[in-house]
Amino acid sequence: DVKVTQSSRYLVKRTGEKVFLECVQDMDHENMFWYRQDPGLGLRLIYFSYDVKMKEKGDIPEGYSVSREKKERFSLILESASTNQTSMYLCASSLVGGDGYEQYFGPGTRLTVT
């Protein structure tokens, strides 16, 4: 059973703070993803990593960076948090070339920036 865990369920930060969101998966998946989920906008891809130290920008990378030093761990970094980054953040993982490319999701981190 694939397990994707995220470091926090709820997080409250102040404008300008540096924020780290951590994601860990235990199924040896090559691919990892960070999305934000907003009502009426669905899921939007922020960044994608297909291997250790490899990353690719998604649709909305501005204001974010990522780090993947180990295969099982993918971190999302908000360099200087802003109120428009208040959102639900979802991490996901998948196998390379897996059957239908199913993505497995974490429970989400609800971030509030005040």
Added chain:
Amino acid sequence: AQRVTQPEKLLSVFKGAPVELKCNYSYSGSPELFWYVQYSRQRLQLLLRHISRESIKGFTADLNKGETSFHLKKPFAQEEDSAMYYCALSGFGNEKLTFGTGTRLTIIP
């Protein structure tokens, strides 16, 4: 560019009635289509994918390339079907998914 459109943000259906959640896509190549579901207080999970052609929890979805649609259907709605549903697309050989904006389905007892 690939795009997924779910025209209904909210859909309410009586228990026992048929359900259809609409999904249209835009993609120039050969698409892979999926439906993901998020039940209350649970994580987002795959419901079904078009390549497997299977029925999951009574739901089916047929890829219609002529109409570029992948509507999700169930003949008789159940209360436990209440959830948020997302249609998603990836290009063949592409690891990334493009999601629609989602439809919140509510089943009225």
